[in-house]
Ligand SMILES: Nc1ncnc2c1ncn2[C@@H]1O[C@H](COP(=O)(O)OP(=O)(O)O)[C@@H](O)[C@H]1O
C-alpha cells in the first residue's frame with residue numbers, strides 16, 4: 445500500500461485516541477470535582493461544625509453573673525479561628541481574589557503568592573506585564589475567568605516546581621485585535637508540548653481539559669536558549685477599543 449493511502453487511516457486513529465483521552469480527562473475532572481465536594485463537606489462537618497459546638501459549650505458555661513471559666517479573649521480567639529477555617533474553605537470553592545480584584549491582578553497575585561511560599565533557595569525573580577488598556581477591554585464570563593485562573597495557577601506551580609528557573613515572566617496582550625494571549629515564560633530547564641504528551645501527571649491534562657471547556661488553545665514551546673513558554677490563546681475576548 446502506498447504511503448499516502450495509509451495516512452487517512454493514521455489520522456483517524458490518532459483522532460480517535462485524542463477523543464478518548466479527552467473523554468477520559470472530562471470524566472476524571474468530574475470525579476475530582478465530586479471528591480473535592482466531599483472533602484469540603486467533610487472539612488465543614490468534622491472541623492468547622494465541631495469547633496462551633498465547642499464554642500457553644502463554652503458559651504453555655506458562662507454564668508449569667510460573676511466570674512466565667514472562659515475569658516472574652518479566649519472566646520474571641522475561637523471565633524477568629526473558625527472564621528479563618530471558613531475563609532479557607534470558601535477560597536478553595538471560588539478564589540476570592542478573582543472576585544475582589546479581577547482577573548489580571550489575581551493572576552499577578554497568584555505568581556507573587558507562589559514565590560512567597562517557596563523556600564529561599566528556590567525563589568525566582570518574576571515580572572508581570574499587561575498591555576496598556578487590555579484589562580478594561582477584556583470580556584470574559586465568570587466561568588472563563590475561573591478556568592483561566594486555575595490554568596495559570598497550575599502552569600505557575602509547574603514552573604516553580606519543575607523548571608528550576610531564575611526568572612519567570614507572566615504577560616497578557618492582545619493579538620489580531622479581538623484575541624488575547626497569556627504567556628508564562630520561564631528560563632528553566634526546558635519543556636514543550638511534545639514532551640508533555642507522554643507525561644503522566646494530571647496537571648497538564650487538566651490544563652488542556654479546562655482550556656477545551658472555554659474554547660481556548662494552550663501550548664508549551666521550548667524557549668531559546670533554555671526554558672519554556674506556556675501560551676493560552678483565547679479568541680474573541682477583547683472588545684475593540686474606540687478609535
Ligand atoms: N515549566 C516547566 N518546566 C519544566 N518541566 C515542566 C514544566 N511544566 C511541566 N513540566 C513537566 O511536565 C510534567 C507533568 O506536569 P503535570 O502534568 O502538571 O504533573 P506534576 O506537576 O504533578 O508532575 C512535570 O512533572 C514536569 O516534568
Ligand SMILES: [Mg+2]
Nearest residue numbers: 602645647648
Ligand atoms: Mg503540575
